[in-house]
Amino acid sequence: MNIIVILFPLALGLGLIGLGGFFWCMRSGQYTDLEGAAWRVLQDDDQA
Amino acid sequence: MAAQDLSVFVSHRDGGIASMELAVDGIRCAGCMQAIEKGLGREPAILGARVNLALKRVSVEWREALLKPEAVVEKLGALGFKAYPFAPERQEEGAASEEKRLLRGLGVAGFASMNVMLLSVSVWSGNSGDIDPTTRDFFHWLSALIALPTAAYAGRPFFESALRALKARAVNMDVPITIGVVLALAMSVAETWNHGHHAYFDGVVMLLFFLLIGRYLDQLMRRRTRDLAGNLAALKAETATRVGADGSWTTVPIAAIRPDDRVVIRPGERVSVDGIVENGSSELDQSLVTGETAPFAIGLGERVHAGTLNLTGALTVRVEAAGQGTLLDEIDRLMSQAVGSRSRYVRLSDRAARLYAPVVHTLSAATFLGWLLIGGISWPEALMIAVTVLIITCPCALGLAIPAVQVVAASALFRRRIMLKEGDALERLAEADIAVFDKTGTLTLPEPDILNEEALPIERRAEIGALAAASHHPLAQALSRALGSLPAHADVREERGQGLSVMLDSEELRLGSVAFCGAEVEAAPVMAAHPSASFIAYRRGAYRTVLALGQKLRPEARETIDALRAAGLEIAILSGDRPEAVAPIAAELGIDHVQAGLLPGDKLNLLDSMAAHGRKVLMVGDGLNDAPALAGAHVSVSPVSATHLAQAAADIVFLGEGLKPVADALVIARKARGLMLENLWFAVLYNAVAVPVAMAGLATPLIAAAAMSGSSLVVTLNALRARSGVPETESRP
Structure with missing residues (x-):
């Protein structure tokens, strides 16, 4: 059972990284225009 | 030409950087987005431009010392986009x-x-x-x-x-x-x-x-x-031309006009203020205020009222505060009286x-x-x-039941170019059992069109169009638009209240009133055929013709009325126009319940009495005089061509010329309400x-x-059904 000492922090850590990523996305305004982002991908030289 | 003054809309940051939000008409795809961002990026003074495709807005930042805000709008215009500056409301920031x-x-x-x-x-x-x-x-x-x-x-x-x-x-x-x-x-x-x-x-x-x-x-x-409501308001932003102390003309948003300012009202413009004429003389169309359609002469020292249409000459007017007994004052009073009835509605979720x-x-x-x-x-x-x-009675399902349906239904409406301005409008629209239409601008197109095309030979179109384009008179303007806005003739003489004339190849061309062109003989049958139209005559040498200009039904008006009837709604017309003008339209659409010649207060009173009899009224209207009725109805719809007051009062605004969105919105709203109730029962x-x-x-x-x-899953999946079931028809732009 000692493995859980490693696995739990690992699982939580991964989750927290995801949460941090989500917060970062929000802060950088990636949720303000959900339609535009889908099209921006297709542009050749995106300056953003 | 008047300069524009947009400084009201600019916000300033440290380091001399200015920024402005603009609502842009016609952003549809990635191409537009790229064109705007690249196009503005080429300008060295502009630091950044970012398009928000979902909201159809652009935010622009530039170095204040190098560029004026008006130049940004011009740049966008040069790129082919009409942009409207925009002041984000505090409320909106709080919501964000x-x-x-x-x-x-x-x-x-x-x-x-x-x-x-x-x-x-x-x-x-x-x-x-x-x-x-x-x-x-x-x-x-x-x-x-x-x-x-x-x-x-x-x-x-x-x-x-x-x-x-x-x-x-x-x-x-x-x-x-x-x-x-x-x-x-x-x-x-x-x-x-x-x-x-x-x-x-x-x-x-x-x-x-x-x-x-x-x-x-x-x-x-x-x-x-x-x-969306903010965007529509920006698109609608009504302006006035202010005369500065030095005599210069500036176009400013109407909100920036103060009493004692002097404004110029050009022929063909609708008067947006109450005031006293300081300079010039003209004729006014006061039909919106008094119901009287015959032009009314006005001169120095006389009072003009907001809502009237300036027909013939330019006027300089000193602005007065909206006084007692004026149309704006009356509308204001009626609006505040009307809004109360709608706020009594309790949303399904609250119930x-x-x-x-x-x-x-x-x-x-x-x-x-x-x-x-x-x-x-x-x-x-x-x-x-x-x-x-x-815990187990958790209102998860209850909490999701209504918002999920609303969001799905609103995007289904959005794809059909129908904008929902109030969240609970869907519920209220679904309950409607009588549809009340205004006539002018709602059942009919806002701009008059030629009714007797047969009186207009193709070879004469160009010369009549060029003559009509030279005048600011609303009828001539309408004719010019109907003929495709040709470049105007030079050297056209305009005789006020009479018409236009020009000499061409030593022949006189005349466009104007029937008497001005001496076309009484030609006019008689046209007048008999189109009793409610306005007439404009044309003479060249011995050739004479009389055109009837009037209101054409909106495309799909018939189908829409039939669809609403099939959905179990009673149909009525309440119009401020003369009974003779309303009758043919009502007959064409097969509507019996018609009342004409109504003042704004009459409309509101009629709606109130319908409500008192337990009717749930769907009001569709566009004019300044409809605004109180729109605010007072159980639910209200406006076309995008409506005046800003009407649009502000409406729950739902639809784009395009056709009337079909009204019927589509009803179908989607009923479906959405059904799903909401299903979810609650679940x-x-x-x-x-x-x-x-x-x-x-x-x-x-x-x-x-x-x-x-x-x-929660069941309720959400059920909500997704709100998007299907209504055929998606592209209405004409």
């Missing part, structure tokens, strides 16, 4: 930060519920096997470590709202939620402390997660409708919440007392069961099963979690 807060809470609750569930599933499978009590305690403590801070963070919107309600001595949906969350957490910690088998940490975070989804969707809906809170509290109190007094168990055990009831059914189980003390955290997520 609330939305962010909910989204952050949603992220935290999502993270927590996944991780707590990871631990809970281990405990559940261990409980039916041979889990070591120490391991179980460890898992429970770990869950508590995640769940407690999560609840404290993600639960704030509910706690705050519950506190606010309690302070106001009221009970809302958030009170049972808060009590449930706090009690469940406390009981779970106590259980864990006592090495118990069951803890509800997973239930609590999942509850918060699902409720936050509902809250977020609701907020998203409100924000989106508010943003459900009013039932929900007392029922749940009673049930869980009864469970606690029942087990304690009759069941004969200790109070912590009885409390645990009572808390289970609180929530009731679910509780009818789950509550007895919980009251009997048979519910475990596993059952609670499965029931909670299952019901």
Whole structure:
């Protein structure tokens, strides 16, 4: 059972990284225009 | 040409950087987005331009010293986009930060519920096997470590709202939620402390997660409708031409006009202020104010009223405050009187919440007392069961039932170029049982068109068009538009109130009144055929013709009226226009219930009396004189061509020329309301099963979690059906 000492922090850590990523996305305004982002991908030289 | 002054809309930052938000007409795809961003990026003074495709807005930043805000609008114009500057309202910013807060809470609750569930599933499978009590305690403590801070963070919107309600001595949906969350957490910690088998940490975070989804969707809906309303207001921004102290002309938003300013009103413009004529003379069309269609001569020192149309000459007017007895004043008074009736409407979700809170509290109190007094168990055990009831009756399904449908239905409407300005307009529209139409600009197109095309030979179109384009008179303008806006003839002489003349190849061309062209003979049959039209005659040498200009029905008007009738709505026309003008339109559409010659107050009174008879009125209108009726109706719809006051008062605004969106909106709204009710009934059914189980003390955290997520899923999937079922027809732009 000692493995859980490693696995739990690992699982939580991964989750927290995801949460941090989500917060970062929000802060950088990636949720303000959900339609535009889908099209921006297709542009050749995106300056953003 | 008047310069524009847009400084009202610019916000300033440190380092001499100015920024402005613009609502842009016609952004549709990635190509437009790229064209705007690249095009503005080429300008060295512009630091950045970013298009928001969802909102159809551009925010631009530039170095203040190098560029004026007007130049930005011009640049966009040169790129082929008409842009309207935009002042984000404070309210809108508040909504944006609330939305962010909910989204952050949603992220935290999502993270927590996944991780707590990871631990809970281990405990559940261990409980039916041979889990070591120490391991179980460890898992429970770990869950508590995640769940407690999560609840404290993600639960704030509910706690705050519950506190606010309690302070106001009221009970809302958030009170049972808060009590449930706090009690469940406390009981779970106590259980864990006592090495118990069951803890509800997973239930609590999942509850918060699902409720936050509902809250977020609701907020998203409100924000989106508010943003769209803002865009429409910007697109509509009515301006006036102000005369400066030095005699220069500046175009300013109407909001910036103060009493004692002097404004110029050019021929063909609608007067937007009340004031006294200081210079010039003209004729006014006062039909909107008095119902009188014959032009009214006006000169120095006389008073003009907002809402009238300047026909022939330019006027300089000194602005007065909207005085007693003017149209604007009257409309204002009627509006404030009208808005009250609509605010009495109670949303479905609020009605459900009013039932929900007392029922749940009673049930869980009864469970606690029942087990304690009759069941004969200790109070912590009885409390645990009572808390289970609180959790299992969770309003997840209830909280998602309506916002999910609203969001899906609103985007279905948006794709059909129908903008919802109020979230609850869907519910109200679905209830409508009588549709009341205004005539001018609503059933008919806003601009007059040629009614007797046969009187206009193709070879004469160009010369008539070029002559008509030279005048600012509204009729000539309408004719010029109908003929395709040709370049104007030079050297055209305009005789006020008579018409236009020009010499061409030593032949005189005349366009104007029937008498001016001496075309009485030609006019007689045309006048007989089109009694409600306006007439414009043309003469070249011996050739004479008379054109009838009048209102044409909007495309799809017939189909729309038929569809509304088929949907069980009664149809009526309430018009401010003369009965003779309304009758042919009503006859063409087969509408019997017609009242004409109504003043704005009459319309509102008629709607009020319909409401008093229990009718739910759908008002469709566009004019300044419709604004009070639009505000007073059960639900109201405006075309995008409507005046800004009418549009501000309407719940729903549709784009395009055709009238079909009105019928489409009704179909979607009815479907959405049906789904909302289905969802609410499902929530009731679910509780009818789950509550007895919980009251009997048979519910475990596993059952609670499965029931909670299952019901939320069913409700959400059901909501997605709101997007299908109505054929998507592209209405004419």
